Amino acid sequence: MSSRELASLRQRWTAYRDLAALTEHWYWRPGWRAGRHFYTWHLTFQEQPDLHRLVTDLQHQLQFPGLDLVPIDGLHLTMQGVGFTDEVPDGDIEAIVTEARQRCAGLPPLDLSLGPVDPDAEGIGLLVQPWSPVERVRTAIRAAIAAVWPTVPEPADGFRPHVTIAYSGAPAPTAPIRARLAELRHLPPVTATISEVSLIALHREHRTYRWSTQATAPLNGRGPRHAEAQAARGDQ
Template sequence: MTSRELASLQQRWAAYQELPELTEHWYWRPGWRAGRQFYTWHLTFEHQPELHNLTTQLQSQLAMPGLDLVPLDGLHLTMQGLGFTDEVSDDDINAIVAEARRRCAGMPPLELSLGPVDPDAEGIGLLVRPWDRVEALRATIRSAIATVWASAPEPADNFRPHVTLAYSGAPVPTEPIRAQLAKLRHLPVAQVRISEVPLIALRREGRTYRWATVATVRLGE
């Protein structure tokens, strides 16, 4: 674990000890509404049995009031948004995907470790490491977008790779959750290998995120 990752994990855990209650995650962000979809690049984890086993083990201990558990087929790592599907043209999508495929072809697949648990006010996630590999992939996707548009949307800075296991569903006290997490912080991490990056159309269905894959960019082709 690099010094950046360790410092983040320690700082966030210390802050969580001082957090009196959760912040509900499910408020509507600007532009979002029921039924509206958003184009975004995510890493998804459909065929990762080691991660699924760890998630199942952790979630069996986190079925607690105030936490909405993420289904295994909803696990994701948010990478880079594009825009709402009713505002981005098919021509732009096709051009961005083609450029992303060209630029990512020379990048090797990602070998990542997920864990330990890494909570904050809006959810409980898994630390992802190494950050620099994910950051490099995100920078490549942003550069592909910037060849079609004047610049990539969303800030380049303050990106923290993570995979959420449970979202905060109500402003409940954190004390019992903290006590449970303290028992789970030293479980073995999960290893994953990522060889493709999907562009998805993301939507909210109740208290979970769902999506349809629009295009896929393979790494190392």
Template sequence: MTSRELASLQRRWAAYQDLPELTEHWYWRPGWRDGREFYTWHLTFEHQPDLHDLTTQLQRQLALPGLDLVPLDGLHLTMQGLGFTDEVTDDDVAAIVAEAQRRCADMPPLELSLGPVDPDAEGIGLLVRPWDRVEALRATIRGAIATVWTSVPEPADGFRPHVTLAYSGAPVPTEPIRAQLAELRHLPVAPVRISEVPLIALRREDRIYRWTTVAVVRLGG
């Protein structure tokens, strides 16, 4: 683990020790509403048995008041937003996807590890490492967007790769959750191999994120 990743993990864990209660995750962000969809690039984990086994093991211990567990088919790593589906044209989507595929064709698949647990006020995630590979992929996607649009949505800085296992669903005390997490921090990590990056239309359904895959960009052609 690099010093940057370790420093983040330790800093966030220390902050969680002083957190009195959870912050509910499910408030509406600007522009979002029931039924509205958002184009975004995510890494998804449909065929990752090691990750699914780790997630199942952890979630058995995290079925606690205030936590909304993420289903296995809802696991994702948020990469780069594009815009609401009612504001982005089909032509722009096609052009951005084509440019992203051209730029990603020479990038090798990502070999990542997920874990240990990494909590904050709005949820419990898994640390993703190494960060630099995910950051390089995100920068490549942002570069593809910049060839079509003069302005790329979302800041380039402040990105922290993570995969959420449980979202905070109510402002409950954190002490019981902290005690449980202390027992789970030393489980073996899960290796994953990512060979494609989907562009999805994301929506919220009853405190779960769901999506439809719009296009798929493959790494290494």
């Protein structure tokens, strides 16, 4: 584990030990309302049986009042927002997808470790490591947006890769949750290989996030130079 990831884990756990009650996660952020959808780039975790088993085990032991468990098919790593679907022109989103595919094509798949549990006031997540390859994908996505728009939404700084397994649904006391998490911190992490980043239309209803996938940008390490080398060799 790198020094950045280890420092984050320690700092957040220290803060959680001093936290008396959860902060309710489901307040409406600016611009959000029932039925509205938001374009955003995420990593998603279909067909990751090791991760699904770990999350199922953890959630079985985290059924406390005040925690809203994330459905297995709702596991995600938030990468980069774009904008509300009713405000982004179709031509712009198509251009951003084209740019993102070009930039992500040269990046290799992400081999990620997920775990141990990593809580804060609004939820319980899994530590993701290493951060650097995830940050490179996010930088590519931001560059794709910058190729279409003069300003990229959301700050470049402050990004912390994580996968949430439970959100805080009420200002419940943290003491019993904290005691259980202390028992669960020893569980070994699992690995997942992610070969694409997804543009999704996200909405939030009934205290959960759901989405439809609009496009994907493969991560296959095959940028323009790779294609040129294949053509030179006569590869199909």
